[in-house]
Structures are given as structure tokens and as C-alpha cells.
Amino acid sequence: MPPNAGKYRDRKERLPKLFHDPANPKQPEADIPVINRNDFLALDEDAFASKGFPNGRFDCILGNPPWADRSSKRIAQRFMQEAPRFLNSAGIGCLLLPTKILHNRTDAFQSTWFTEITPEKVLQLADYRKLLFEDAKTPAIIVRFRNSAPNLARHTMEFTAPKFNRDGLGKGVITIDPLARAWIPLAELLAAARSEAAPIVWKQHLWGTRRDRRFLKLLLSLPSLSNLAGKPKEGKRWIKARGFQQDTGKTGNPKLPWWNERHLYTDAEAPVWQSGVICLREDDCEAVGDRFPSLSRSPDKRIYKGPMVLISKESTKVAYCDFDVLFSGSFLQSITGPKEDAELLLFLAAYLRSGLAKYFLFHTSANWGVERDKVHLRELLRIPFPLPEDDFIAPDAAEIIGEIAEKVRGLGNRLQAEFQQMPRQASLFGDQEDSNKGINPKQWQTHRKSLTFALQAEIDPLIYRYFGLTDQERILVEDTVTVFIPSATPGNWGACPPTLDPAGKAKVAPYDKKGLCAYGDTLVDTLNGWAEDEGSSCRIRAEVGADGKIDMAMVTLHLGESTADCRQMSLSDSLAKALKRYHETASQKINPLVYERDILFFDGNRIHIIRSDRLLNWTRTMALNDAARIYGEIVGKEDP
Template structure:
């Protein structure tokens, strides 16, 4: 038994150090089964989540446990939902290492820039030595030859003198860019720093001083995980450059598109902002794998040739460049048999040749070269460097709002060979959603010049991708056309793969992108060029939402047009700008001044008590402050647009936007107020505004002007007057407001339901906790079945349609039965004869990537019946999903697909 315990303990230790396997299921000979969270440190007694997730001692119960953690249940996210707290609070190896590294850097490197730089070098050098020691490349004999001490921990505990001997010997032995900088770094430190580094590498908790019972094993910890942790450590130093480390799954997502394993090509690859080298270290591994398919044994010289001829990177930050070299060295040594490294390996010099420290837009060793593949996670900052400005001017390229990431798109294009491909991790708003004129011009030019293949909009996951950056992310993959070989007319309207994933519970347990089939669409390249809002609408909606938005635009004038036609005034209130040119504001003095926080839906919550008494204002229009008016609050309390009708003159700040008109137009201004607080306006702006649903709860004042406005008839106006005069909370009036607004816009039942469901499925999901993914219930599945049956009945009037649904752990199945018999259609609660397990077993994923986990879905035709199987996530059984599934069924039956 003791040996069995030690064996399990050792396995759990190895899995924790590996940091990539979420589950460990152990079955013993006595028919007991135990399930562990393999990401959590099992020796952390203070963490209740280190305990088993489930255990059973009898064979029947053990079989139930195994079923609960079967592959189909894991892919459906069941185990992650049931054990959410365990995975959310896991003390994973990367979190533990990063926490200690960050504390070590802040505690020992804060006194001066020189010490901070030395600490960064020490971290990189000691990590790579730990890797060599744990892999038995540096054994006790080698350490003794270099230093007279047989143990790395003892060397560090010995302080500066013993550690200096080690790194001087390693620099002479291995050469390379990491060890070469170490002697100078160590001389800038003291014994206490090196002893703290020893504690860090042992796995001690530096903040508390608690000794580790479960040390790091760098023979198991993946080198790319160490590199990414090191890059996150450098984030504090690189914050001013708006750079963020690239998660492993994003690296794989890009490289699966550009550098799949099942090819023999050996392209030249460059990362224009390489950070810790996440992209190019993984690219190197993939090229080595490709080469190994051709040559079964690769010697060290062949490996270094692959590295030096095919892998390149640029970064303006020297510590980041060193981190890249550190990662490349680890990846290189990973490919070499450990016993041979000491006798045969001299690490190549990479800095200045393969890894260049420079502004990517400036003149440097790689300037003027072209590559087969360009990758990058460029800086997300609205600030253009001098070299970038010169590049844009020289190449006659244009960007929006000084977005440096957009300049990197053009640099990548210039550095690509004709026919080459790029993969970039971009700020989603700058790449897809910002609709200022300069941004629109950039986007149109990019989609015209480049052949975009894939756009992955991760805006809905903005809180999940980068821990310290709420800015949303997009991944774009494109190809530079070869005009010498290709006919441009054939590329006129290409299809772009568009993926817009949303939060899934499984995300907390795995490092990957969880995608439902419904989140994958094809977008016309012409639409990408000429329809600026397409990415935003498809982020939270569907093609049907595009159609409804087009219908509203076609049938009604914009708010901006209505304001102009009626000679109203519209704009933001005054801004505090004391240093700017001022205008006389005496005509406004003595008027009440309204705080925007008093603006509630329909009315202001109380009369203003403050009196405006400023003698001057910067750029103001007196007409904006003359009642009657609509006041629109800039902030969005409770996550919704808020507007109030106000009858009298009042002054307000730029925290509100006003629409001021004539007294005789009060009825129309009230109608506009009702429209703005209705579900229709929430739906419209959520699907069209650049920030709301992407970055924050916000609608730009200029975006308010785009709302289509319908004019009420006399009956509708009487209803609105009654609503405005009713002293009731807005929540009690919301349904009545929606009904009269829907009548004003002449929306049919289907469009009304689409709007209401759009608010539920879009706005509320955007506001929801990133970890909380609601599951479907009987009411939701009943609505789905009703819509599905209604839609099919309209398309197939000669058939009687019956539906039913059935739940199994992690999945729901809806069956649709067609019959020509004249019996009443019904919504039966249980299917008569369905083997759901047979269907779910057939949903096994055949994905060839570790970057994406496909949420299972099935569509089966069996005689006169159709079966739809999906996971329990509520959004997969929505109103739009029912319409889409009905169309899919109709197409399958009509065309026997």
C-alpha cells in the first residue's frame, strides 16, 4: 500500500508540474475510483480544493463516477460546472511560480534600475540552470567540476562567489546570450538575493516564508510554460508599451492556421514583437517535428541550423529579447539527448542575428528582408513611435487613432513574401469594431489588400484572455496575394471564416478555446469591406439580426436626420476645460444645473438644486439647454441606456447628451425618450455600438445619432402620454413601453421576439459573471420547441409536427417527428423510444489541435424523425437557435442532405 501511495503521490506531483492535464482518475484493484483535480497542488493542506473531486468504493458507484467524468461529459463542461470552485481556485504550477517570481522581483529589484535588470537576468539564468539540472544535463559531477559544489541549491545558498563561479563556467562552456550576461548581473547583487532565488526555485512561498513540500520539477514543467511565466513577470516593466503575454492556446490557434504539423515545408518565420518568444519557440518545435518526419534522427547541428535559418524575432525591449532567447534555448535543448549535451552543445549566439533588439519599424539587421510567415502580438497602444511614423509616411499607409497595432499590420504586409501569410493577435476594437472614419479607412484598406482567411473575435471573453487587460482580443489570419500568379478578379468576394466564442464553464479547467458550432460562420470579404458593423452584430447576434437592422435602417430616418429636419439642437453638455478658449455664458447663469446621476428612465429622479453660475464655458451652444428636451445619460446604470424627458430649461455637463426642441414638439421628444429606454434601443445599440458588448457599458454620443426613429401616430402618442403620467417604477412600465415602441416600428411577432431575446442573450450575457454560464431549463427548452415547431409548420404545412425533449447529464436532445396523419401536433414531455447515449457517443471530437475544444452538437435524421443534441448551455437553445435549427432541418429534408 505504501508503494502504491508513493506511486500515486509521484504521479500527482508530475501532473501538477506539467500543468496541462485537468483530471486524474485512479481506479484500484479493490474497485474503488478516485478523481482528482490534477492542476491543484495536492500538498497544499490549506486549500480544500486539493482534495479529491469524487470518490467511490463499490463497483456500481465507481462506474457512476467514471461515467460522470467520461470524455463526452468533460467536453460538455459538466465536470467543470460541478467543480467550478476547485478549478477557479486551483493553485496551479504556473500561478504558484508567477506569484513567487513577481514577489521576488518586487522585493529584490526595486532599489534601482541596475538591480532590477540584474534580477531579471538572474531569474532567466537560474531557471535555465534548473531545467538543465532537473534533466540531468548538469549532474553533480559537472557542478563539482565547475564550482567544487555538487548541488545547485547549495551553490545559490553560498551566495555571490559560488554562484559567480558557476555562471562563469557555464558561459565558457555553453556560450550563448543568457549565460554571457550572468556574471555582470551577479556582481550587482548580494548573497541575500541569491539565497532568495534558491528558495524560489525550491518552491518555498517567498511572501510567507513557508517551506515547500512540493518543489518544482523542471524536467516536467513545460519549457513554454516557464517562458510564458517569465514573460508575465516582465509585464510590469513593459506596461508602458501596452504589451501582454500571449497565452499558449492563442499561440497554437495562430500556428495551427499558419504552420500545421502535417506539412513538410520549412518556411522562414519572424515575430515582429516577440516578447518572451511564445510564437517562435513553438514555431521552432513545429519545424523540428516537420524535419524529423524527413530525417528520423536530428543531430544538434541540424537543430541549430533549423533555428538559425528559419526562426527570427524583433522586440524593442532588451529583457523581452533575452526572454525569447531563453525560451529558444530551452526548446533547443529539449530536442537533445541529455547525456550528450554537456559534451557536444555550444549554444548559438542569437541576439543581434536571429533576435534583434530594436523598434521593428527602424533600420535593423532584419530590415528589408521578407518572410514566409509573420506572427505577432503587437503593442496595444494609441501612440506611434518616430520610426513607425516614418514607415507609414514612406509607404503611404494610414491607420486610425494612432493605433500602433494597426501599423504592425502594414509592417507585417511589407515583410511578407508574395503568397506569404500573417497571424496577429490584435486589439479587437481597433481591428474590427471602432467606426471612426480613420479606423474604417484602415479596415477597408486592409481587407482589400490582404486575403483574410480567419477572424476570431474574442471580445466576449475579454476578461478571460489577458488577466490584466480588459481590452478585447481578436486573432486575424491573412495572406498576401501573389499578383504575379493570381487573378485579382477571382479574389473579389472571398469567404472569411468568422469565429465568435463566448464564455463556457469548461474554460476554467482547460487552457484552450471552447467553441460551439453555432459560433462559426462565413463572412463575405465584400461585406467585411463595405459593412462596418458586421463583426459587432455577429459577435452577439446572427444573420437574422443583420436583416432586422437593415430593415430598421431602410424604413426609418436616423435620429440625426430627425434632429436636423426639426431644427432641434443635439450635443453633449458643457466640458470643464479652463485652459481652452472660453465663451461668454452669462445667458445661462441662474439656470438650474442638473447632475447626470439624476437622469432615470423617462424622468429625472428629483429636481436640480444647484444653480449654474459660471461666467464662461468652452464651446457651448445655448440652445442645448432650452426645454423641452431629452437628456441621455452617458453612463449606463444597470447596464442599459437611460434617457429622461425634461420640460424646462436646465444646464448639464458632458456626462449627458441633450436633444432640445420646440414646445410644440414635446410629444415627439417624449416618443424619442420612450424609444431610447425601450428594448429596441438596447438591442440596436448593443449590436451596433463599438464599445458596448466589446469593452464596456458605453454608447458614444455620436452613435446615438444612428438610431432609426419612428414617429408615433395619435393613438400611440396617447398611450405614451399615459405611460409618462403614470407614477410607477420603470420596471413596471417597461413592457408597455416596449409594446408601443414595437407598434411604432411596425414589428411583427417574430421581430419583437428577436429584439427581446437579443437583449436577454446579448446584454445580460455581456454583464454576467465570466464564470457563470446558465444552463437550459424546461421553460427555455419548451420555448425552443415551440418556435422550432412553428417555423417548421410554416415551411411544411402538409405535415403534422410533434416535438419532445430529453435530458441526460450534460446534454439535451430535442426530437422532431413528422407525420402526414391528421392528428393534433403536441409538445410531449418524453420521447417514446430514444437512446440519447447512442447519439452522444457519436459526438466524439476529432479535433487535430490543442487550441480548440469543440462543444459537441449533433443533428441526426432517422426515418420520419430528426434529433438535435447539444450541451446544456442556455444560449444554444435560444430563439435564434430554434430558427437556425428549423432552417437546417428543412434544408436537410428538402435536399436530402
């Protein structure tokens, strides 16, 4: 709004010319240059002085710096650095930026910028990337800040990450569920930036709850895989590296391959990798032939020697390999070790495929659940990987490694026997049935995939035992894998992620059979367990109910000296409508955002919890967080 704009409105005069384009002599000179066409990054600090703006500074700057793809991070950074120059002291800036500004190795930038301004709010729009910005190649955030130095020790900033919800589609609003809001201490972020871990802080708050962040802190304190695996020149126990790169003619100095045409080769696009292979066999590979006549550089031969763990470029596919094999860096990377570590590497392959590994990587890697289902190798190396001799690991850790290795080898032997009994065919690398040989490659890979997934289901509990996971920690892992990961970053408004299902109609375990009682049982078991640990005779039982017509659910906890199984209760029409009105009244609307109120209140010896009937609000993870909140209210201290 130009200065003194009110006088033009009151006098019903034509508004002054506001657009100023100094590079266009044909453009009439602006009366008040509110809209300037110029290179923002090239302006000096006095660019707006003597043009109707006191001191050439503004009270507020709203901006959408030019960015469209994954290579524009630095341009956006410069706008963030320059904007405060044109703000009054304590003026407000609000910028629409690429998420990579906070997520992708910008620790040095963050450690400087967040000490020069006071960040107030960060709105993460990753879940709405393809819905709000149809052609966007990268997700967006909105950062609001004040042009003043922050209190580094005490300041906290609001972080909001709304999850996909169709409720506001017709009204043009975005619903923000209670768990989507968190407050991040600036001191925590800056400390992480000094350790090159600022992206982890932001990522943990995207889908992670308070209980998740507590668990992740424990996992991050354990010895990591990077202690064992490093680049060939680092001299570590294991070598990690990407495969060779085919020469594209840009280097001007192509290298000849050192292998012969009969050398085995594999890549992550082969059908066998689509079957979820856990243990690669020689007959899964092909002869390399002459497909790579020249390379961009001479690779270290050691990275192709078994035993090794092969990992796809996105780190979403993992397999153990005990023989030498070639692979391209466009598709695969490896962690190789000496033959005496074969069993440990086999355990690593099984572990990297486990629910625990997926949980950790989803909550700590920059891209997964934000932009692309990709985990960089450097992020993978952060994963906790303590050895049997380390502390905080199961006493029978070595035996667990042996048991897992035996199971994987057993599957390999079974598949080998079945394969040898089948009629031979020319190749298993296509997808068409060979009518002369009677083998259908698709059926073989489907069969192999089902056996591999069944084996992983047997291995996961052993992985949990190796790390000594509690029942509560297992719940966090399972909810992330079955509910949150499949729900992240939907592709269109018609998507049906698990988080939007009513709790009583959910399709994922254990909600498919227990509905709201999965939440109720977890809440009751957790609170009663803590009460028993405290020596208290108080016990809790739960009743749950939902009304599908108005999309509301309520859980009532009864405090007494006895407990019972979770019981379903019916909500009368009048009660359900009253709950709906109460919920809507308690929620806050700040266009285009609707902040849903998290309603939990005490009523004598009862506790009522009221929320929209979406699985996102009634997971077992939510029950653990609610248990901590209730415990704090009753006992007056943090949960155990």
C-alpha cells in the first residue's frame, strides 16, 4: 500500500502510478514507485530512499525469489541474505522458498542467517507440493522472520507441517492437525548446524512426534555405520563407493575398462531387483559384454569384490552379494569388506531393509517424504550400526547376527534348489514367457518376492531384539512404516493415504481389526504400566466411539483401581453434534489455514479426548504422546 493511499480513496481520485521500470524509457514515471522492476540483488541500500519511503526501508517484505528446480538453492539464499537490508529494524519478512534451503547441506548458511534475524514461523508445504504448485519441481516452505537479532539461548520458532487433507478443498483452506505444529529452540538448530546436522532437526519435525524425536536422539547417539565404512583412501574397515561411470565425452580423457566381456554385471533396473532380492546370486547377473566401451575414470577394483552389500542409488533396494560383480554408479553403490566379515555384511543387508532402518532414514534424510524417495549414501552412513561388543546392544547380539545370516542363506539355498529344478531357459532377464522352456520370469520373480518379504517379516523382530527396542519404540517404528511413509507427499487431490481413513475403517494393521481400540489399548497399557512402575494403585480403562456422519471421534478414560479391555461406545446424535460444534469453535482459522484444536480435558475421574476421526489423529504413536501428556498433567513431571 503506498503512503497516504487513503487520501486518494477518500477524495475518489484516481490512484497514482505505482509501477517503476528504470530500464524502459517509454514507461511513464511512477508517482509513487511501489512496484519496481529491477534486479533485487544488485540494489544498494539507498535504492528506495527519497522515493516516499522513510530511510528507504520497509516495514514488511513479501517475496517469492526466483526458483523452479533443484539447482536454484543459492539464488534463494541470496534473497534471504539481502532482504533484511531493506527492512526497518524489527520489520517483518516473509519469503516463499525451496525446501532444500533448510534440508540440503546448508549448515554454514543456516548457522549465519539464523543468528542475524529472528525466525518466527516456518511453514513446510511438502505434503501439498503437487497440489498447490502443480508444476513445481521441488517442494516449498514459507519463512517469516523479524529483522532483529534473536535471543540465541531462549528463542523458539514455530514449525508447522500440515499433512494432506481434503477437508478444505472446496473452501480453499489447509487444515493443520494438532501434531503438525512444533516449536524448535533456536539453540538446538544452531548446535546442529555446527555439527552439520541442521537438516536432521527440520526433518525430525516433519512427521516425527515428540516421542519419535526422543527415540531418534537415542538412535543417533549409537555408533554409526560411518565408523566402519568410508572412501577407499580413508583406510576404514569397509569401503563404500559408487559404481563406475560411463564416459560421456566431457572429460576428454576416457579410461578403458579393466574387465573382460565375461565379467558378471548387475544393475538396479534388472527384473531381479524389482523382486525385492535380499541375496544376489550369480545367475541373477549377466555378462557385461561390450556395453561400456569407455569410462570417465579408473575405478578402484576393490569396490566390486565380494562380500559386499549392494545399495540402489536411492538406497531403497539392498542386497547381499558374496561374489565379484560389476555395477554402474548410475544405478548402484556398494559397501565391501574382507571375507571374514561376510556374516556381518549379510546382517547389514538385512538390517538396511528392516523397518527400523526405514524408520530412521525416513525421519532423518533430506528427501524421503519431502521430494523424492531417495536417501544419499552419506545419509545412509549415519544409520546406527553398533557391533556386538558395543554397549547398549543385546547380550546375545552375536547369536542374532548368526541367526539372521542362517535365515538368509536358507532362503538362498531354497531358491537355488527350486531354480535348478525348473526347465532351463535362455534368460531370466526378460518378462515374457518362454513357451519352449515353460518358464514365466514374472511368476518366478513374484514367487521370489513373496518368499523374500516373508523372510523380512521374520528378520525384523530379530533386528528389534538386537537393538533392544521396547514395545513403545516398536510401535513408533511400525506406525511410521505402515501409516506415515505411505501417506507422505500424495500426488493428487484424489489420493487416499492411510492417514485419512477413519480409524474404524483403516486398512493397515493393527487398525484394520482393532480400529480405535488400537489407540485406546496403547494409551491404557502405557499409563497403567507407568502407574505400576511408580507404585500407584490407580488404573485406567478406555471407551472409544466415533460418528462417521460428522467425522468425529471421542475416547473416554476412566480412572479407578481396576482396568478392563477397551470397549466401544455409541455417540448419540446430540452428543456427536455438540462435539463437532465444540471442536469447530475451539479450532482457529487464519485464512487460508485452519488450526484444529487438540481437545483433552479432565471431568472428575474421567478424561475425554476429542478429535476428527482420521487415523492420523488416532494412531498408537498418538496414544504414546497423549499418555505422556496425561502423565505430565496428573503427576506434574515428564513421562518416564
